[in-house]
Amino acid sequence: MDQEPQRIGILGGSFDPIHIGHLLIAEVIREELHFQKVIFIPAKIHPLKDNARITGAEHRLRMVELAVASNPYFEVSDLEIRSQRVSYTVDTILDLKRQYPSPQFRLYFLMGQDNVNQLHLWKDPDVLVRECQVIAFGRPGFQPATSADPYLQYIQFLRIPLLEISATEIRERLRAGKSVRYMVPDAVIAYIQKHGLYQM
Numbered sequence: 001m002d003q004e005p006q007r008i009g010i011l012g013g014s015f016d017p018i019h020i021g022h023l024l025i026a027e028v029i030r031e032e033l034h035f036q037k038v039i040f041i042p043a044k045i046h047p048l049k050d051n052a053r054i055t056g057a058e059h060r061l062r063m064v065e066l067a068v069a070s071n072p073y074f075e076v077s078d079l080e081i082r083s084q085r086v087s088y089t090v091d092t093i094l095d096l097k098r099q100y101p102s103p104q105f106r107l108y109f110l111m112g113q114d115n116v117n118q119l120h121l122w123k124d125p126d127v128l129v130r131e132c133q134v135i136a137f138g139r140p141g142f143q144p145a146t147s148a149d150p151y152l153q154y155i156q157f158l159r160i161p162l163l164e165i166s167a168t169e170i171r172e173r174l175r176a177g178k179s180v181r182y183m184v185p186d187a188v189i190a191y192i193q194k195h196g197l198y199q200m
Contacts, residue, residue: 113138
């Protein structure tokens with residue numbers, strides 16, 4: 001009897017900083033879809049953001065490592081940070097498929113529903129949806145745009161609880177000297193304070 005492939009979730013992003021919303025999403029989906037693990041991958045050069053305003057990659061990587069350390073199902077990869085190229089999701093997935101080949105492994109890329117309507121702007125979206133299972137998470141009521149039509153048949157939509165927390169809000173609170181306790185793991189708060197991040 002053939003062995004079932006190991007299921008691996010992939011969660012990428014700037015993680016500037018990582019917060020409990022990211023951790024909740026990863027844990028709920030991990031349990032729901034029976035993943036063997038979830039790999040967090042901080043982006044080095046984000047193709048759709050102003051990279052000059054993003055905190056240094058080594059700081060963001062370390063904060064993710066601290067945030068996930070207590071969960072045996074979570075791992076962190078510096079794959080994109082080690083690379084000198086722009087962090088395109090499709091390139092990362094192709095790299096990971098060499099590390100986790102089929103049929104022993106199956107990769108699941110996790111993305112917020114709001115990204116579905118932007119997928120046509122990504123690099124090689126047709127390759128991305130073919131090479132891994134895309135999981136779009138969010139609340140009920142999402143309406144795909146017509147630009148997403150070519151990819152919808154390949155995307156699995158998953159309804160999960162979401163917290164109204166954003167990294168932007170956290171950075172603003174930190175700059176204003178406000179508490180981010182219970183929004184960010186304690187170890188990450190300690191790291192932010194130690195290194196004076198998000199002060200300006």
